[in-house]
Amino acid sequence: MTKFEMDKLIGKAEVLIEALPYLRTFADKTFVIKYGGQAMVSQELKKSVMMDIILLKYIGLNPIVVHGGGSEVTHLMDRLGKEAVFANGLRVTDAETMELVEMVLVGKVNKEIVSYINQYGGKGVGLSGKDSNLLVASRRPPEQLNGSGQLVDLGYVGDITKVNPDVIHTLSRQGYIPIIASVGVGLEGESLNINADHVAGELAAALAAEKLMLLTDVEGIFADPDDPKSLISSLPRAKALEMIEEGKINKGMIPKVESCLTALEHGVQRTHIVDGRIPHSLLLEIFTDHGIGTMVTG
């Protein structure tokens, strides 16, 4: 063996040893991961996220995956000549749109992720909120549009009223990785469309997760949304709410922050908004002292 090869091996061993204290701390703990954005589109990133999740499972942590896929729903709506309308960041969901949302998120996106996990050596099981009444929801009452104050009926958009996490515990204990699509079930058995970030926050809360990690397409939260040099590494709740109020946190970042705050309120230890464009961002977040992205704190 050359000196170069030997140094490379030693480097690998050192990486493992550095991870030891974290492994001890996190053994058997639950990590809710919201998978979305660019990491769901690029093949290379997709593989890196899947491998991270499988590795976490192998070393004794309990990763639970909630996925988005809103852009795929919009893409199908475009193909069918149906306009996608959003109000306060949520899709206005009539009965036909609800069918499309369920077809795309539960039928397509969920199964693709399950398939990837299984292909790379994990045991993925796909669920929606309907399975075993995992996510019981009720229809959102009409709400005022940010800015104009005009009332809008969001249709079949749901707010989670109850999480029944037994099925997740059962699967996790048996070595499976649950992969969850953000479609809930109403009291009449109807499907309801729920923002995937909100689902991740509610699930993390119900599972008393150690960490909630939301993958996105930016480095984290910026003090000024137009200035990528203004990354905030730790953001307390009060400041986060102030930034939403002032419009400095807006659009798709709002449900992410709300999701973190819900999780924190219910005892989740740490919540992170992480750049899913960085390969192995999940491992970097979990197994390094500084972590990456923005940590939202209680």
Ligand SMILES: Nc1ncnc2c1ncn2[C@@H]1O[C@H](COP(=O)(O)OP(=O)(O)O)[C@@H](O)[C@H]1O
């Ligand atoms: N203060 C902020 N810091 C960073 N990004 C912000 C901020 N406010 C709004 N955003 C926007 O939020 C987006 C992330 O949300 P979104 O695109 O919905 O994420 P995803 O598709 O990963 O679920 C960023 O790309 C950015 O445009």
Ligand SMILES: CC(=O)N[C@@H](CCC(=O)OP(=O)(O)O)C(=O)O
């Ligand atoms: C109510 C609502 O807006 N639901 C979302 C659910 C999917 C989602 O949240 O996907 P991303 O995380 O990729 O945005 C939607 O229909 O797009």
